[in-house]
Amino acid sequence: MGGIGKTTLAEVVYMEVRNTFESCCFLQDVREKIEKKGKESVRNEFLSILLKEKEIRIDTPFIRERLNNIRVIVVLDDVNDPEQVDRMGVKDFGDGSKIILTSRDRQVLKNGGATQIHKVEELNPKYSLQLFSITAFKQLNPSVDFLYLSYEFVWLAHGSPLALKILGAKLYSKSIEEWKSEVEKISMHDMLEEMGKDIVDQESKYPEERKRLWNPKDVYQVLNNNKGTVRTEGINFGMYQVDNSQLSPTCFENMSNLRYVKSEVTWSWTEKPPTNGVDIDIVYLPNELRYLEWSYYPFKSLPLNFNPKNLVVLKLQDGNMEQLWNEDFQDLVNLREIDVSFSKKLRKIPNLLGAINLKSLDCSWCESSVEISELPNMLHYLNLSFTRIEKVPDSIEHLETLDLSCCPIAKFSKTPRNLRELRMTECNSLKSLSELPPDLMYLNANDCMSLESVSFTDRTFHSFGGESDLFMVFSNCFSLNQDSIDNIEANAMLNIQSLSEKWASRYYKEFSPDPLPKLICCFLGNKISANRFENHSMNSSLNLKIAPSGRSGSRVLVFAICLVADLTDSGRIEDLEFICEYQLVAASGSDGGFGEYKSELFCEAKHWTNGIFMGDHAYILCGKDMVREDKNYEEASFQFCIKHSTFNEEEYIEVKKCGVDVIYVDAERCTITDVMRCDKSNHNFNSQEDANTEEPHHHSATETSTRRSKRHRITETRTRRSNRHRVTGDWNLEIHLLLYYI
Known part of the structure; x- marks a missing residue:
């Protein structure tokens, strides 16, 4: 029974004893969270909380050993399937761990391995x-x-x-x-939900005569015995009770009014994944279908006589398809989303020019795919990672997110002008990234070892939006020429300058620099440009002078920093925390006095790179804690370090060189003042002044190859789906309305 007090009692016990355990987690509303986020996402979140580390997955190396070494207490609240307990990895917890389950079904607790069961009675x-x-x-x-x-x-x-x-x-x-x-x-x-299901069940004692099928047993009976009728409009079920391989090619033949099909295959990580191949073609799908989601789709293609004119969403992850439909078929006007990820037999992505409203296409891990035809120009999201596709169509000018990780692509013929996210990790054939657009907020070119040249479009008349983090990584790009490194540096500093005005304006309007984005840029090298960082040092600290204002109004100081460090074998960039402690000293007799501040910059989980650094890298950084009101300060001192954190260990990495650039912003007019900057490119800097002489890289090509062979490779996880929906909200609303009305 819902609302009887199970959660409240469990929480009281949990709060009473949690401090006596090494780690703890109260995971509330498990049933609801899984329905909304999916099993993989909930489990990853749960393990990350327990191990106090971001982006943990069950297949992370040594994860089970780490779980086995800690004594934990966890509460899994509102569990409705014993398999949910298994998936959380509870069998790997250390000795003395306690797991508290709450459920409305006593049998779920028994099957989930509960050793003691307490029934919460109703109040008298x-x-x-x-x-x-x-x-x-x-x-x-x-x-x-x-x-x-x-x-x-x-x-x-x-x-x-x-x-x-x-x-x-x-x-x-x-x-x-x-x-x-x-x-x-x-x-x-919960009465409305239960009443709805009861009403559906009461339509008829025969499942085939009901409008909606949600009970797996009823679905099995209808599909396996070809008992579907014109009354069936929606099917929603998990395939763990229905064997995909036993389905008949004619199982939907009599359901001409079927509009909604959602079939998810659920299986425990301790089990083998289900088989998905029957090597036959399905005979019939109704043309009224609006939503088709079928994990481990067992057939070789969609039916030849299927007209997807009404289809809005098509999801066939891990499917057995070799093709979707014939090339001459173009009646796709309502289609908004296609996800065929992990369909390893799919050879070619068909011509989708007729899908004029398509916003999202995910073909990741379609390992047999070598060709993609024309795409509609309104597409916003495209994922071709881990395919064999060598060329991206030109008709993607409105694309906002593109993932080509581990593709054999050599170059772009044309970079989409609206692109905001670009993932190119381990594109070993990639040699050039040219004319990158000004709105690009995320670029990951980690381990693109053949990449030689990088350039950006002219931003003379463009102002950076500054509403989200800017993250650009060119780690282990050993072939980058100096002009490209200069372009990367110049782009980062131009973004910081543009951000500075917006930060200064918001600093005063909100009385606080929060919330502000941060900028992290990384590239191979051991040199700090004296052109861009006048104040630099050959160690981890430096002192500098603050230029006098020369104006009566207030101004804001923005500090951009550059660090050089060798992070070889230090882990992924999201395991790193860049720490800056700095002091500002005001002129004698002023009100500013003395200020001590600390900035801690780290990467969010969405910036996952899976990369291991090799050799010296430079980092250009700036964030909200580097923005301060100028109180007649005349001196500043800085101390830098890099912290590498794992589950139970912390180590500090030496900063070899550092540099700071001070950006002065007129807070009243929110424009960069004359004293802030002149065009340093016109100044002749003596090369002797730049103490940061380029040092040779310490890794030969053979050594690099050997080191890379030992790296942990990306496994076939489903976490790549969590961040992919960057499309506009309008069509999502249409889908929700569609599901409501059927």
């Missing part, structure tokens, strides 16, 4: 009335005039504490007439 009438009175009257007993009605609501609540509190709060300070009206329309916790 006496305590029910007291709880109801406390929320409805703010006293222990009801008013005399409301006594009879109070007993009615207590009876309706059936001893559920949650229902009693919701009812009492809703009726507080209401009149008797309003109480009487509420009796007529009251609904209990």
Whole structure:
């Protein structure tokens, strides 16, 4: 029973003893979280909390050994399937660990391995009335005039504490007439959902005569025996109880009004994944289909006679298809999303020019795919990672997110002008990235070892939006020429300059620099440009002078920093924390005095690179903690370090060189002042002044290859799906409405 107090009791026990364990986690609403986020995402979140490390997955190396070495207490709240318990990795917890489960189904607890089961009883009438009175009257007993009605609501609540509190709060300070009206329309916790399923089940005792099928047993009976009828409009079920390989090619033949099919295959990580090949073609799918999601789709293609004119969403992850449809078929006007990821037999992506409203296409890990035909120019998201595709069509001018990781692509013929995210990790054939667009916020070219040249479009008339982080990584790009490194540096500094004005404006309008984006740029090398960082040092600290304002108004100081460090074998960039401690000293006699500050910059989980650094790299960094109001400061001192954190260890990495550039922003006009910067490219800097003489890289090509062979490779995880939906909200709304109305 929902709302009986299971969660509350579990939370009391958990809070009482959690400090006696090495790690703890209270995972509330497991059932709901899995329905919304998916099993993989919830499990990864759960393990990350326990191990106190971002982006943990069950297949992360040594994960089970690490779990086995800690004593934990966890609460898995509202579990409705014993398989959910197994998937959380509880069998790997260390000795003395405690797992508390709450569920509405006693059998789930038994099957989930519970050694002790406690049934939470309903409140008796006496305590029910007291709880109801406390929320409805703010006293222990009801008013005399409301006594009879109070007993009615207590009876309706059936001893559920949650229902009693919701009812009492809703009726507080209401009149008797309003109480009487509420009796007529009251609904209990979860009642609408259960009533909906009951109504569907009551349509007929025969599943094939119902409009919607959600019970796996009913689905199995209808599909395996070809009992579908024109009454069936929607099917939603998990395939763990229905064998994909036993489905008949004609299983949907009589369901001409079927609009919605969602079939997810669920299996424990301790089991083998289900098979998905029957090497036959499906005979029929109804043309009324709007939504088709079928994990481990077992057939070789979609039916030849299927007309997807009404189809809005097509998801066939891990499918057995060799092709989707014939090339001459173009009636795809309503299609918004296609996901055929991990369909390893799919050879070619068909011509999609007819899908004029398509926003998202995911073909990642389609290992047999070598060709992609024309795409509609309104496409926003495209994922071709881990395919054999060598060329991207030109018709993607509105693309916002592109993932080509581990593709044999050599260069772009044309970079989409609206591109905001580009992932190119381990593109070993890539030699050139030219004319990168000004709105590009995320670029990951980690381990593109053949990449020689990088250039950006002219940004003379463009101002950076500054609403999200800017993240550009060119780690282990050993072939980059000096002009390209100069372009990368110049682009980073131009972004910081553009951001500075916006930061200064928001600093005063919001009385705080939060929330502000950060900028992280990384590339191979051991040189700090004196052109861009006048203040530089051959170690991890430096002092500098602050230029006098020369104006009566206030101004803001923005500090851009550059660090050089050898992070070989230090882990991924998201394991690193760049720490800057700095002091600002005001002129004597001014109100500024002395200020001590600390900035900690780190990468979010979405910036996952899977890369291991090799040799010296330079990092250009700037963030919200590097923005300060100028209180007549005249000197500044800086100390830098890099912290590498893992589950239970911390180590500090030496910063070999550092540089700081001060950007002065007129806070009143929010424009960069004359003293801030002149075009340093026109100055002749003596090469002797630049103490950062380029040193040779320490890795030969053979050594590099050997080191790379030992690296942990990306495994076939499903986490790549979590960040892919960067499309606009309009078509998502249409899908939600579609699901509601069918």
